[in-house]
Amino acid sequence: MKEHDYTIGEVAKLSNLSIQTLRYYDQIDLFKPAYTDPYTHYRYYKGNQLFYLDIIKSLKYIGVSLEDIKKALTLTSEELLAFLAQQELRINEKISRLNDAKNTLLKTKKQLQDQIDIPIFGEVYVQVEEAMPVLQVTTTELTPTSSTNTYYATLTKIIEKEGSVLNSRYGCTFPLEPYKDVNDIIYDAVFTPLLSERTFSKLSPNVQQTSIPAGKYVCIAFIYDPDTYFSFYEKLRKHVLARHDIFESQVYELYMPATLTMEKEKKFIVELKIRQKQETVISPKKVAPDSYNSPSHLPN
Numbered sequence: 001m002k003e004h005d006y007t008i009g010e011v012a013k014l015s016n017l018s019i020q021t022l023r024y025y026d027q028i029d030l031f032k033p034a035y036t037d038p039y040t041h042y043r044y045y046k047g048n049q050l051f052y053l054d055i056i057k058s059l060k061y062i063g064v065s066l067e068d069i070k071k072a073l074t075l076t077s078e079e080l081l082a083f084l085a086q087q088e089l090r091i092n093e094k095i096s097r098l099n100d101a102k103n104t105l106l107k108t109k110k111q112l113q114d115q116i117d118i119p120i121f122g123e124v125y126v127q128v129e130e131a132m133p134v135l136q137v138t139t140t141e142l143t144p145t146s147s148t149n150t151y152y153a154t155l156t157k158i159i160e161k162e163g164s165v166l167n168s169r170y171g172c173t174f175p176l177e178p179y180k181d182v183n184d185i186i187y188d189a190v191f192t193p194l195l196s197e198r199t200f201s202k203l204s205p206n207v208q209q210t211s212i213p214a215g216k217y218v219c220i221a222f223i224y225d226p227d228t229y230f231s232f233y234e235k236l237r238k239h240v241l242a243r244h245d246i247f248e249s250q251v252y253e254l255y256m257p258a259t260l261t262m263e264k265e266k267k268f269i270v271e272l273k274i275r276q277k278q279e280t281v282i283s284p285k286k287v288a289p290d291s292y293n294s295p296s297h298l299p300n
Contacts, residue, residue, distance in 0.1 A: 004047060006046070031052060033045050034049065124239045128216050133193070134210060142172070155192050171191050173187065254270070
């Protein structure tokens, strides 16, 4: 039986590709017609050529470049199998990056929602939190009035070197003590919450990947001002003083921009929190104590 010759229009319909695409494949020597009429310049294809279009479409679907597809069509079956294994690794890496991006998006949304859900500024409230993975660097000389840029830059380099993305907020830790003033508070560490599940390798001795534990926290949030910082800390400390035995002795400070708009004078929110001991966490939420009934607001 004589094999049927297909015109470019017929091949376009059979393969669900446009005539323009088939012409382009011919121009770059990826998929050429069996012959071209020298007088009419019409392209004609053999039926057994359609098999190669299926391979081209499959490889293109998984993201292989046309140049690499052209090379793949010259491979033996064994070589093609190895080539496809390489493409599988590439796709798995892309899936991993997309999962990281999704986790980053979800955690960023949660952080913004937590910030919006702060029940009242300047007063003590209670919140139940999930564990927060962080990357932290130890310090022994910083106070709430010091610049943490150098330490934050250290964390930035580590996170970006590992191919992850940086958080828009950072924090510090220090012991719960009856300090004399704000400059008497000395930070133990500077940290930034991690947005991805990535594990960091080859960290220096003063840098640690850890987490802020889940649990019930008593908190106070306010707009950062070195002149008023200590008064808010004291309000929180006195709140737990009468029941100090049920609270841990570590204070977590979270520092975040009040807005993400390009304002000339940026305002930052500070949230201080102290964890209650031996608390079973059911779900994360924020609750203002019954004694504080003022509406949620952001101070001027």
